[in-house]
Amino acid sequence: MRVAMAVLLAIASVVLLSGSSEEKRVSIYSTIANYSLPVLERNRLDYVGLLEVLEPLGTVSGRVNADHWRLRYNDADAEFTAGKRVARTRGTDFYLSANFILEGGRGLVPLADLSSLLSRVLGGPVTFNPSARRLFVGSVAIHFTAQISNVAPPKLIMNFSGPVNPSIATEPGKLRMTFSHDPVVAPGSPKLTFNSTAITSASFLESNGEAEVVISSTVPVLASFSNNGRTITVGPPPTAAATPATAAPALQPPALAPVPVAAGPASVGNAPVAAAAPYFAVVDASHGGEERGAALTEQLAEKDVTLAFARLLRQELDNRGLRTLLLRDADTTLTLDQRAAMTNSASPAIYLSVHAASQGTGVRLYTGLTASGGENIGAFVDWDTAQAPFQALSDAAATSVAAALHGKQVAVRTLTAPLRPLNNIATAAVAIEIAPPASDVAKLNSAAYQQPIAAAVAAGVADARDRLQAARK
């Protein structure tokens, strides 16, 4: 009777609690691919499909013969028997920690044995972190260092041994970087403390196939990428210390935006003289991360073309002495509100948004099509019509850029467009849409095609420098 009661209680608990737990996953990192797979619970143990584990790594096949399952991976064979612990790999016996399971032609092995099993099948070193369910095939781990830059405003500079692409989330006092597909491993100590009152510590955590770095701060911070995704700089928004309080209207996106707007000069130190000069231009490579933009060809996504062009444009602007902030310097996702908030925080003289399209040829320049009538309350400017007072300045900048492109024999057309975030930007704002040369879409991503266009756009911006600078004062 007691046993029956216990069983009933267990069933009831399972029914009540099912569906609320997070799906278990294991991440596998290798030189060929980084991927994650679901972990299956069988007989109260964690299992994983062996074929699914090996498929991204090489040529693999599985064949069922009654209770036997034969696996072939490149030149290695392995044989398993349903309900048995003994297996055979590369001609020698191998003992699993629990029975092999054959389920609908799919071979499941205990997760605990994955490391030693893969090591034998692949013929190389495999490292497994069972508590975090992260498995490293070969020497693929990415290490990082983190140090505080003492130049005001304080910044945390994180250098990684390989390119990384974490998702970033902020909450009061914390910035979280989640590495879902990057083999980032812990530094010497899982918690690093810094001699800074603004950025106090960074903690490394791993669980369920992911790594996370949590940065604690006492001021609003944001992360920016550079060095081809190998460096992440965490610090207050760029002009928090450099911009006078009256220089820019207070702007906030209508909803809560994950990227904070600068809190104001008082919160980040008292040395504005020592701060870097404010950015003259902000260049925004549209789309990114999960948001691919237009599919220009089967292989070429708009997000990749915009990033390549934005990097060239930053270089050309920097060459002309126009300090430039690139909003996205890696394949990361930014919402339109985040882009506008980051730009307005930086208070640049001009915002340049980069797009690419397969239709037509040459370059199209767009300024915002902003409805009037937004209600400004004191220093707070209506989000949807923030561009309205800067429309004439934007038109002048677009005219200057168009003239420079004409001068380089680049076909150019200037239009207005209801295109966000142009209408949320409180400075001169121009969107650039690059079309391919003579309908040859594949050439759209070539540096040879992009370079002269980037140079001409930068020259046009430089020609309008005085007017743009005057409007900022």
Added chain:
Amino acid sequence: MIPRQLILGAVVMIILALGMSFYAWHMRGGASQPETASTQPVAPPVSGPTEAVTLYVAYDDGGFLRAQSARIPLPAGRQERAEELLRALLNIYLDKSSPHVLAAGSEVRDVYLVDPGLAVIDLNAAFADGHRSGVLIEELTVVSLVETLSANIPGIARARILVDGKERDTLAGHLDLTNFYDVAAFSQLALQLQSER
């Protein structure tokens, strides 16, 4: 001897489990029921005398708009006229030889004319989901719709586009659909788009 509290606890848990199972079964049954056919009356095709209208037709080649005269039968009601106008425009775009092809299945579900001067154009999901992505290509479509409407239906000052009756961020990744369009500003834009570069 089993303690009375354990028995009571077990009974409560079983009742809860059975209740939740019944609820889940009920919900699943409801979800899997086939959708019933729409009982809304379908308007008969418009016929009768035709009227002269101006359609603003987009041309991908060169990326411009062209005002095009046409004669189409129009019903008497203002709202119905607006819908027929846009359907006539879409008929051009759904032709395979169209200068600005839209995805098969693209439809204007409804046009609502709300005083004072607001037109709400409700497109179906196929229209937006199958639309090609790009600033100019999306702009040509939106300006073509709004300008055709405002040129033929007097009194429209603002326009808004919905997809399947709901707000959508962009048409196909670029053109903003979250705001009301100022028709006067759109007319200026239509003029820009009518001049070939």
